[in-house]
Amino acid sequence: MHNLTNYINFDIKPLKTTQTIADAQDLFLEIPYSHFPVTENNVYVGCLRKEDAEVLNENTLISENKFDFERFFVRDTMIWLDVLEEFAKNECNIMPVLNVKNAYIGYYEIEDVIKFFQDSPFLKEEGGIIVVQKPKSDYSISQISQIVEGNGGKLLGLFISNINDQLVEVTLKISQSYMNEILQGFRRYEYVIISEHQEDSYLENLKERSDYLDKYLNI
Incomplete structure (x- = not known):
């Protein structure tokens, strides 16, 4: 660059x-x-x-x-x-x-x-975008990096995309590998996932349970 x-x-x-x-x-x-x-x-x-x-x-x-x-x-x-x-x-x-x-x-x-x-790795390199949210007093950039890398991912860049008196929203770009593991890692540390991801097994499980409940109620 x-x-x-x-x-x-x-x-x-x-x-x-x-x-x-x-x-x-x-x-x-x-x-x-x-x-x-x-x-x-x-x-x-x-x-x-x-x-x-x-x-x-x-x-x-x-x-x-x-x-x-x-x-x-x-x-x-x-x-x-x-x-x-x-x-x-x-x-x-x-x-x-x-x-x-x-x-x-x-x-x-x-x-x-x-x-x-636009020529920076944040935009140029292939990867996925994750947007997470946490109370302003609790979030940590080092913790975010640890969650990504501790679950097999590579952090290509991040920035604070929104902030107010209570909450901080952080946008990350990571390598596509281990996306589901990284998402679950953020949830374990009580980050809210703002972005939607097809690889998210947590949301898939919720959908399956919702479909099952709908089917049960309609019996």
Whole structure:
């Protein structure tokens, strides 16, 4: 799998504080970004949002509108999941990238980060998806891994897909082998299985008992 930094983009130069808002408006018309990075003396000072640029006085300098900047960014050392989180938090499709010395080096586009995710083993490798739920105070990532591997499976990835004050929902991708054993392992540790699985002998037994009960009641 490629390193995320291979996706850093340098095609569009950041706006400069010495340019006018009209320059920014023209750039937004040309390229469908939600924001554009702004630099001052080659130092990143924030992002100008498209909606803000549309209502600002086009004859003013960008430097006169610093209070309208949004100051989000990521480091070139951050992992892709943290980068994706910053995209979501800031509702943007472009993300400035700074190095450890705070120098602006380029930007990520949201499509490239999603493509990076699509190339990850979590999506690319063949396997099954299990969604489990447990009280927030009781769940454990190490326990989840132990249940999967202790029952012969291989964990390809997991993430917390839902959380509230009481419950945590975890989505896992595992190798297809020993699916039934893994499902029963989760039940022994009092996890609720949210997803449905043909290999689930527990549900099959419930169905057989339900069919038997229906047949008995109809005698």
